[in-house]
Amino acid sequence: MVLSVKKRKLKSIAGETVEGFNVFKSSKQLAPAVDKEKEKVEDGPSKAKKELNKQIERDAVFRKKYNIHVSGANVPSPLRTFVELSSRFGCESYLLRNLAEHGYKEPTPIQRQAIPVLLSDRECFACAPTGSGKTLAFLCPMLMKLKSLSDNVSLNDQCASKDGIRAVILCPTRELATQTTRECKKLAKGNKFQIKLMKKELRENAVDDFRAGKTWVLIATDVIARGMDFKGVNCVINYDFPNSGAAYIHRI
Template sequence: MGIDSILFAGTRFDRKKFAKDIAKFTKKHVEEPNSIVEALKEEPIARLESRKKGKQRAESETVDSFHVFKSSEPEMMDLGKRKLTEKKSNSKIKELNRQIEMAALARKKYGIHVAGQNIPSPLNDFAELSTRYKCKPRLLQNLSELGFKEPTPIQRQAIPVLLSGRECFACAPTGSGKTLAFLCPILMKLKKGSEDGVRAVILCPTRELAAQTTRECKKFAKGRKKFFIRLMTKELSKCGDFKNMPCDILVSTPLRLEHAITKRKLDLSRVEYLVLDESDKLFELGFLEQIDAVVGACSNPSIVRALFSATLPDSVEELARTIMHDAVRIIVGRKNSASNLIQQKLIFAGNEEGKLVAIRQFFAESLNPPILLFVQSKERAKELYRELEFANIRTGVIHADLTQAEREDAVDSFREGKVWILIATDVVARGMDFKGVNCVINYDFPESAAAYIHRIGRSGRAGRRGEAVTLYTEADLPFLRNIANVMVASGCEIPSWILTLPKLRKRKHRPQRDSIAAVPY
């Protein structure tokens, strides 16, 4: 019995009239399967759909919970790695800052002033050549045998700079060890002898300085086999067979080297190091064309160039920058200053006759050889030599008119003590290292402050004390302030009236002087 029969039993109900109302209370008809087979087919389909929906719900829940948590594990590992990397990076930065600070303290201690990017820290001692740069024990042994115990300020900074492959121009007082500062890196880098051509060139303004540099280089390289260090002599520049001549380091003056390049076809394309020693004098003497030819011939793209001098005028520094790349500027002490180990003093002589009287009186009171005596020209060197010969003083002279053999003999006699006083001009004595010179006398007033620094720098070398005496006359008074400033910078006491004199700039003092006349002794 249907629901409608129960509700309306015993009554008469008009179904047609109330059909819509009846429909509201009647269940909707669901189509049933026609057979059991169809019912069985529909049942697994329904179950499968139900499982799919359940799986989708489970996957959505898994994404919201487990998978998100699982994916965070590598992120946490990456975070840990990043923290470890940052920690290592911070420690490296701290170590780098510590090294920079230590280098700055060392430079301050030794009066080293540098300019440039990423400059290597200075040496603490020669032993660091082995630990930092793998220097061969033989070179360190040679340094020890030659009496080099501690590096000088210029050596502390210039050696690491050149060993790192950087170019540099360096200014340090005379006698401060500049020669070793550039020879040591060259000898360390050129480890084995080669027959492929010249690998290092050292230019010097004078033949005497070139010969001296060659001797020093051979001392440092003692014990090395098949390693050739050669001096460019006059005969070699004119007749040398450079194609068949093994040479690792070549030391020369600009004129002789240029002659060998142009006339004898000397090949410098494999040169790894080019050094200009006493560079300010090289440019000053009018060697610019010859130097330009040498620089052009040294065409190796990886070449390292270096300039060394006791004075570094702005003009020379500007020229240096034109031929160098990313160069380091090294100044020891004050730029263009003399060593504070030299006791300097001025003596007023009035005139030329007074100078000869003053020098004789000085020798009578305190003759402390060996003494270098500087004059303005070779003519005056000859005149003063004759005058001192009459005083029975062991005197020698060196000037440009002498032959090479005569000049070498004069220098050797002075070094051996046979000659007590050596009279010289600025050019000839430039850069020469006379061991143990006790006193330098400027008989003729120097033409410039730079000339004064180089003259008196022949004394007070390698840590020894020295003395410098400068005679001046009325004609020299206008230029006295220039020299006085150098003396003050070196810690010398100067009368206050001298410092009130006007300072003349960019003028050289080469007056026409009276001849050195004979005065009764």
């Protein structure tokens, strides 16, 4: 009777655990638990990597569908809809409202890729046919950035930089400049952005002031040499060598 009681006590002691470990379990029995802990630790990064690879594959399929070709590293995912401007980049409601009012329902291919790239503070060189929506592709990020800057600038900074220019858009023709100004005003409706078009009159005023002697130094491109003569000019400085002999003659 005594021996059987002692054996029972030994069995009960063997089944007890101390500080989370079984007293008489072998290392082989503990190995599966350790492996499970390693799997949990490695599970997070591996899941994130798999999800990233899936996203890259989805983006590649989407770009192929809309004939979008990109180059560079870590190119941002293209836009599926204009709603993503708010969900991904925090676009304010005024811009989405203006887009809807003027009939912009779905982004064009150039807009789908160029807008996320520009909003990610990346350099972007975009090429697309006429009428593909390139103007909107750079106006949207520009207006969103300007709004973000104006919200983050303090009152003192705003007063100090009241007359400063925040953005400049260069256009090759007068017609395109007029069109871009019109589109920019449409999208900026509801904000106090000062959008101005530099017209031909400004150039003519500068020329008139130079002729009248109000301006002593005139800095210009070769455009100013087309049929314009000024009396009393004592010095002409060529910043670089002209492309042709005719251009050189017009300059001097």
